[in-house]
Amino acid sequence: MKELKVLAVVIFFTLVTYWGVEPYAHSVMHKHIEEAKFNNFQYKDLKPVAKGNPANGKTAFAACASCHGLKSQGIKAPMDAVSAASAYGVNPPDLSNAGAVLDEKFIANFILSPTHTALVKKSGMPGGMASKQGAADIAAYLKSIAPKEVKPKEAFEFACGRCHAVHYDKWTQIGQTPKTKSDIKTGVDLAKLDFEKKVGQYQLKLAGYLGKLPPDLSIIVRARSEEYLKKFVENPQHILKGTAMPRVGISKEGYEKVYKYLEEVGDPSKPKREAVGPWVIGFFVIFTFLAFLWYKAQWKGLK
Numbered sequence: 001m002k003e004l005k006v007l008a009v010v011i012f013f014t015l016v017t018y019w020g021v022e023p024y025a026h027s028v029m030h031k032h033i034e035e036a037k038f039n040n041f042q043y044k045d046l047k048p049v050a051k052g053n054p055a056n057g058k059t060a061f062a063a064c065a066s067c068h069g070l071k072s073q074g075i076k077a078p079m080d081a082v083s084a085a086s087a088y089g090v091n092p093p094d095l096s097n098a099g100a101v102l103d104e105k106f107i108a109n110f111i112l113s114p115t116h117t118a119l120v121k122k123s124g125m126p127g128g129m130a131s132k133q134g135a136a137d138i139a140a141y142l143k144s145i146a147p148k149e150v151k152p153k154e155a156f157e158f159a160c161g162r163c164h165a166v167h168y169d170k171w172t173q174i175g176q177t178p179k180t181k182s183d184i185k186t187g188v189d190l191a192k193l194d195f196e197k198k199v200g201q202y203q204l205k206l207a208g209y210l211g212k213l214p215p216d217l218s219i220i221v222r223a224r225s226e227e228y229l230k231k232f233v234e235n236p237q238h239i240l241k242g243t244a245m246p247r248v249g250i251s252k253e254g255y256e257k258v259y260k261y262l263e264e265v266g267d268p269s270k271p272k273r274e275a276v277g278p279w280v281i282g283f284f285v286i287f288t289f290l291a292f293l294w295y296k297a298q299w300k301g302l303k
């Protein structure tokens, strides 16, 4: 009788966990996603833009250079990251790789109306800096000077790196952590402390701008599914309503680069793990063959 009672209790709690807790946990871990709202980084809600003239865009870019650098064309950022964050809340990214990583239509729309295009309430980037044609021209210019191929990390730096740190790769929102040396006698590393202070100052401004400090993305590929990340970046508002993370307008190719980088950092042993697979299968094939030969040898002459 006692055993039956114990059994009943065990069954009761198993069922409560199964129907009461598991579906809830599932809905939290794997949020429901409305497929129709996503179209593989096509940004169909944005208006198509006129064909841009890169030469005119180059001239018009002068207005942008008061905030943005364009290193590949010899234009330096007018301010360091910390001062820029004090002025605008976040460091305006260098735009050398913009045309390679972002969608061209998105760039033109973003110049006309940053908040509306990025789906956020406020932006450090002012709107209405150009006419419709002007915006198309600048977008075409950025596209024309973009390198054909950017590295996964470069794509990340440009599209995400001003807001997200990646500790595993020593990436901070103001750049790569420099290699420094501590004083031999005292162990004090002033250069390191100085850099850390700047990162801290930047992060305070950034958190003020966004309402919170964006999470470190070192192990995000393990914490969230591939599908979730892709959709979140394509349209953060559809996944986390009211979030301060802007829609960055990344292209499909740009996103693939970013994901590759996050995977390399967060799951570095994946290639190794996958490479072991064929060897294991090979081992089983050979082992089965040898076992078969052995079996043959054992039964030889006995049947």
Ligand code: HEC
Binding pocket: 061, 063, 064, 065, 066, 067, 068, 088, 090, 091, 092, 093, 095, 098, 107, 110, 111, 118, 123, 124, 125, 126, 129, 130, 138, 159, 246, 247, 248, 249
């Ligand atoms: C007053 C400073 C300022 C000026 C002028 C300015 N920007 Fe920006 N821009 C910003 C800031 C700040 C951001 C980052 C906003 C954020 O991440 O919330 C930004 C972001 C961007 C981005 C990245 C958008 C994304 O989705 O990642 C592009 C592209 C851009 N600006 C293009 C331009 C162009 C082109 C011009 C000239 C027409 C221009 N900006 C003028 C401050 C400025």
Ligand code: HEC
Binding pocket: 090, 159, 160, 161, 162, 163, 164, 210, 212, 213, 214, 215, 217, 220, 229, 232, 233, 240, 242, 243, 244, 245, 246, 248, 250, 258
């Ligand atoms: C202008 C700053 C900004 C930029 C640029 C930005 N993010 Fe974010 N991101 C945020 C903020 C703020 C949050 C916190 C969102 C929240 O909790 O509402 C966030 C959160 C996230 C999250 C966590 C989502 C979750 O469910 O926990 C991921 C993943 C992410 N960002 C990826 C990216 C990637 C990838 C890029 C570049 C393609 C990027 N972000 C660019 C500000 C930014």
